Amino acid sequence: MNIEVLLVSAFTQNGKGGNPAGVVLQADGLTNEQKLYIAKAVGFSETAFVSKDDEVDFNVSFFTTTEEVDFCGYATLAAFSVMFQQGIITEGEYKQRTKAGVLKVSVNSTEVIMEQCLPTRIEQLNARDVSDAIGIESSILESTHLPIEIISTGLPDIIIPVPKGYLDSIVLDEAKATACCKKHGAVGFHVFELNEEGDTYTASCRNFAPLVGIHEESATGSASGALACYLAEHVKLNCNSYVFEQGRAMGCSSLIKARVELSNSMITKVVVSGTATMQGSIEIPV
Structure with missing residues (x-):
């Protein structure tokens, strides 16, 4: 049939x-x-x-x-x-x-x-754990003063902040990225750089998941929910609604909206829309 x-x-x-x-x-x-x-x-x-x-x-x-x-x-x-x-x-x-x-x-x-599912924070990693896989020195990753953290709102992703200007320079080593994900029980890398306040996008992102056959994709809903939870905890912005750009490096930009709701500093709801x-x-x- x-x-x-x-x-x-x-x-x-x-x-x-x-x-x-x-x-x-x-x-x-x-x-x-x-x-x-x-x-x-x-x-x-x-x-x-x-x-x-x-x-x-x-x-x-x-x-x-x-x-x-x-x-x-x-x-x-x-x-x-x-x-x-x-x-x-x-x-x-x-x-x-x-x-x-x-x-x-x-x-x-x-x-x-x-x-999406409420966030599960699984593990924090060192910059050395991911630096070789994305081709950015660990000292540069550490300069963001933000953690590298595995978060799941349905799938476990490694959330990796990079300084402004480094996102498009990433050259993924698929073998090292796959080995890292296997070791830490994650599906892929969700790498982001924060944009200036007042920009159209809160952050620009790239997502790599060679472990499940995806070299790079231009929009990832589950990882966007995880990133929203990450930002709500680690980056104090004026609101808990975010707009993400993904796919720019692929010539196929996507627009993803995400929002979290909190009660007594605890996330009670995660939504992604588009x-x-x-x-x-x-x-x-x-």
Whole structure:
């Protein structure tokens, strides 16, 4: 049989840029082996598979070209955007079951808003642990006076601050990055530089996850939620709403919004939002 895969760019700006995701609607009956085969054939960083669920609105699974992962923010955005555009869902709040847990997704005519898991802070690393992998000397990384920390709001990412002007100079050593992630139980590196107050973007970011078959991607929803939690704790800004740019070095800039809510200095809610644009569809024989 042929499976239709919708091709969607998530976290676009005025319909441009973003990160391409595959979306398979009505994925009931597909085995994990078939899903992985489809994800490999599509060749994007992530493909989302939407199925029925007996208790919540949808069951959504996520596959890279090498394996299934617990959660993917930008593929969630892509899936719910196309369901709204095709009239499968209307404006409102929905629940999706993922391997990271049951998460809320709100949809309106302008954006999709995804609730993520509350942050789990797993470990702090030394600059020496990551410096060789990203090609920036440890002393330069230490000059930010900010920690390198593994945080998960669905997937564990290593959050790495770099000084302004160093982000685009990163040359990733995939073998060293993969070894570091394996050693510390992380999916990838989420590297950021803070922008000046008053800029359009709070921070500019790059994300590398060669451990799961992704050299670099131009928008990462789960890591953006983790970065928002990191900034709320370590960088005192005027608000807890952030706008992130990602993909600039790839020539495919994305715009990602993230927000945290706090009570007594504790994070009580993490949401990431953005827009998506349909690019077409293909059929994969399975």
